[in-house]
Amino acid sequence: MDTTLATFEKDVIEASTLAPVLIDFWAPWCGPCKTLGPMLEKLEAEYGGKWKLAKVNVDENQELAAHFQVRSIPHVVAFVDGQPVDQFIGVLPEGQLRQFIDGLIPDPAATERQAAQEALSEGRREDAYDALKAALAYDPGFDDARMDLIEMLLADNLADDAHKEAELLSPKTTQGIDARYNAIKTRLDALDAAADLPPTDALEAQVAAHPEDLEARFDLASGLIARRKYAGALEQLLEIVKRDRTFRDDIGRKTMLSVFDLAAHQPQLVSEWRRKLSSALN
Numbered sequence: 210m211d212t213t214l215a216t217f218e219k220d221v222i223e224a225s226t227l228a229p230v231l232i233d234f235w236a237p238w239c240g241p242c243k244t245l246g247p248m249l250e251k252l253e254a255e256y257g258g259k260w261k262l263a264k265v266n267v268d269e270n271q272e273l274a275a276h277f278q279v280r281s282i283p284h285v286v287a288f289v290d291g292q293p294v295d296q297f298i299g300v301l302p303e304g305q306l307r308q309f310i311d312g313l314i315p316d317p318a319a320t321e322r323q324a325a326q327e328a329l330s331e332g333r334r335e336d337a338y339d340a341l342k343a344a345l346a347y348d349p350g351f352d353d354a355r356m357d358l359i360e361m362l363l364a365d366n367l368a369d370d371a372h373k374e375a376e377l378l379s380p381k382t383t384q385g386i387d388a389r390y391n392a393i394k395t396r397l398d399a400l401d402a403a404a405d406l407p408p409t410d411a412l413e414a415q416v417a418a419h420p421e422d423l424e425a426r427f428d429l430a431s432g433l434i435a436r437r438k439y440a441g442a443l444e445q446l447l448e449i450v451k452r453d454r455t456f457r458d459d460i461g462r463k464t465m466l467s468v469f470d471l472a473a474h475q476p477q478l479v480s481e482w483r484r485k486l487s488s489a490l491n
């Protein structure tokens with residue numbers, strides 16, 4: 210598509226709100242332009258509408274060329290959402306040209322995740338669920354979106370569904386050091402444990418009668434985490450840290466760190482117990 214000053218608003222500014230637009234400043238006498246131009250046209254067809262090409266003959270559109278300070282051609286300027294966002298001069302190898310273009314095209318999975326976050330912030334939970342499921346349909350390996358979904362399911366007390374989604378997380382998340390995943394796993398583990406634990410009042414009585422019983426303390430903490438009673442859980446976990454750092458491979462401290470992530474919506478609580486943990490470790 211050839212564009213001029215008269216059609217630039219429609220061809221580039223308005224069009225770039227729907228898909229990225231690359232402006233190719235060229236001239237008939239420019240040798241490198243004869244290499245780049247056909248390459249851009251081929252890629253535009255290959256990408257099937259994911260971006261648009263607008264060509265500007267600098268000899269016939271000197272005002273546009275001057276506005277973009279075009280001093281050497283070929284000169285390519287990329288527009289997204291009505292604004293210039295990137296550019297290059299000269300001829301790029303096809304591989305680099307693809308990378309340049311790919312960096313401009315919105316990731317549909319990321320777009321759906323953003324829509325889910327906006328819907329959730331506005332209280333539209335069903336819309337948020339739908340958007341997250343759409344994101345995962347585009348990219349089943351999008352762990353951040355899947356963890357968003359798991360957190361929503363846990364908040365809505367849909368533990369079985371949350372477990373199923375957690376099983377689909379990739380090894381890079383489940384086997385790495387990911388604080389967010391660790392927090393989710395702590396909640397899921399607590400829910401599993403709580404199903405087989407004695408009632409909370411019985412565990413509290415056990416701890417009161419046998420303060421040194423760290424298993425009872427951890428069971429009590431797990432039950433409280435499952436019910437999102439984070440302050441009470443942190444109290445038991447800190448006592449485990451104080452009494453025996455080696456208990457179950459320092460599980461008291463590690464679980465406290467995960468609870469801090471679970472309770473991120475309660476910053477004062479987290480700050481208070483971080484200070485207490487720091488004091489206990491010193």
